[in-house]
Amino acid sequence: MSTPSAIVVDTSVFVNPDTRHLLGESVDDAIRAFIQRTQQRGVRVYIPVSIFNELRHFASPETMALLRAHAIVRAPDLFALQVPAAVLHFFIRDVRQRIDRGLRVAEQAARAESSDETIRKLREKYREALRSGIVDSVEDLDVVLLAKEVNAAILSADMGIRNMAETLGIEVFSMSDFLLTLEQQKEDTP
Incomplete structure (x- = not known):
């Protein structure tokens, strides 16, 4: 599994305690650690506007400003994108x-x-x-559609997102797999 050059991030990786603990104790710590690791590996990070707004409820304004500076925050182009x-x-x-x-x-x-x-x-x-196991919000759908549009992988703990993404042929990472992939890339780099 190679490190993706671009990834679309879902709220779940920062707020779900099962995945957040891989990066930090708090949502702020997890976001900051994520920014640091993706910057070190040159991974482009995309966040749908709806997800960014959702994260504002969990993280400090300072952390959100850092995330905004690091990530490309945009909505998928719903009128240009075609889904089978x-x-x-x-x-x-x-x-x-x-x-x-x-x-x-x-x-x-x-x-x-x-x-x-x-x-x-x-x-x-x-x-x-x-x-359970279905895309059940506009925010979830935005993650899948933006990944499809920009040809990026998805980082999510949400089974609904994972299921729809896999149906569309989009690579999906859990936080643990993504971090292992980043570490492997680090070891492979001379």
């Missing part, structure tokens, strides 16, 4: 199946005794049935 119809077909079929599963979860909960605990479990199971 098969991707839309698979997506719609998947959404329909998830709605049906969510309905079954709701029916089971309705048959059970209603309580705060039942409602909490219903919400949890319903969310899992509908959202």
Whole structure:
């Protein structure tokens, strides 16, 4: 696996504790370490505007200013970019199946005794049935589309992003794989 020359970054790699800890204790530490490592290896970093705005809720203004200076922050060109119809077909079929599963979860909960605990479990199971493993936000879609447009890999811990990106033939890295790849490049460089 070679180091990508360009990568589109998702919020999850900085805010998900399972991936963030690979770079730092806090979101700010993780972003700063990421900037340092990608600068050292000459990796171009892209961040969709929607993701950049989302990250503002988790990181300090100073860290966001550093990230803005290092990354290319832009939205995908939704009018120029073309995505195969098969991707839309698979997506719609998947959404329909998830709605049906969510309905079954709701029916089971309705048959059970209603309580705060039942409602909490219903919400949890319903969310899992509908959202897990699917692109479920404009921000997620922006990551995939921008990567497709600029011919970049994706760095994400989100399974929905990973699944759609792989359908479109976009290389996807987990944070641990990306960091190992950067280290390998460092070792291979004389």
